[in-house]
Structure formats: C-alpha cells, structure tokens
Amino acid sequence: MTLRTLTLLLPLLLLSAPGSAKDGFPDVTDDGLVRIEAKHVEAAYWREGASLAPYQRVAIMDCFVAFRKNWQRDFNSGRRELSQRVSADDMDKIRKALAAEFQKVFDRELGERGGYQVVSPDTLGEDVLLLRPAIVNLDVAAPDLQSATHQRSYVASAGSMTLYMELYDGATHDLIGRVVDSRSAMDPGHFQYANQVTNRAEADKILRRWAQMLVDALNEAK
Secondary structure, three states: OOHHHHHHHHHHHHHHOOOOOOOOOOOEOOOOOEEEOOOOOOEEEEOOOOOOOOOOEEEEOOOEEEEOOOHHHHHHOOOOOHHHOOOHHHHHHHHHHHHHHHHHHHHHHHHHHOOOEEEOOOOOOOOEEEEEEEEEEEEEOOOOOOOOOOOOEEEOOOEEEEEEEEEEEOOOOOEEEEEEEEEEOOOOOOOEEEOHHHHHHHHHHHHHHHHHHHHHHHHHHO
C-alpha cells in the first residue's frame, strides 16, 4: 500500500469506527471536523467557520479507486474458466476507467452545467475549492472482461460504490470538509444484460448525482 493510499483510507477507517452516532459515524473527527446535518449524503463533516461562498473555481485531484474487500476472490469463486476470472490487470483497468470517468463527469457538471471554472490541482487562489476524491468499496456485479469466449451476464444491479471526498481551501490547503456517501446502481426489478457500456452508464448516473449535489451546495452558499 502506498503512502497516498494510506493517507486516503486512514480517515475513512476512523469515520467507520464506532462513535456516538447510531449509524457508527462519530460526531467529531480526530482532525476537528464536526458532523453537520445532511439530507442527501450518509455523512458530512465541516470545519467551524468555513463556507463555500467564496469559491468560483474548482480543482480536482486524481480520483483514487479501491474495490470492496475480497471482491476479486468472491467474484472468481466458482468460475473454472480462466477467461471468466478477474485478474489484477482487469482490476487496474477498471480503477483507471472509473477514475477517468469521475474526472469527466465532474468537469462537465461543474463547468458546463454549473458555471464553475475547473482548474488544475496546482492552481492556488482564495476562490479555488480543491477536491480530493476517492471511490472505495467498489463492487461491480458483472465486469466486462473482454474474454475470448463470449458470455452474456445478467444482473439485478450493476453494483455499488462509496464516495469519500475531502474539500480543501485552494489558498491555504486547509481541510474544510469531508463527505461520505454510498450508492447502489438502480435495481429495475428484473435481471438485465450487463457489459462495459451499461456499467459505465450506471456509474455515470451515480457520479452525476454526486457532482450535482456539489453544484447545488456551491450555489446555495452564494
């Protein structure tokens, strides 16, 4: 595990530890963020006195992606054909594709539809909001492995994932907020064909919802 991976996941483990809240999230984190009421996400934490009002530009760091624990082992269990099993290379491709999709969707929603300028993570400024996103607990029901033997997969839901995102002030790099939210792909009530295109479409719906919530929060702060 790299230092960057550990730095990203350690606060998530702290958030998941038993706390005073009934859902397991603490009221105050070790780094001084206080839990605030949040109707649209599982948990939101905020630095006292901080506000989203000054931010007109948004910088997004590369999105870190991690699968659910034992996902590969569970998926490969019972699959005799090697072509039907998920390899480490397959997982790396999925991680990279989802990270790129995160950037694309957030760029579009914040920039084209939200009216906020998306800038490089190296950009400093009092009007810059820096996002440090991570998608963890990724669970893909039917990954498209592009195997030599063509096989159709039918699933009730494409899967699920959890957003863990930290918000920093672009001028001082002070941590001002943290959001944790788990989402599952829609279950239409029947099994449906799954492939790379449908998986991406379902992921886009979840990513778009998260991006729109951020745009709404920025607009409301104005």
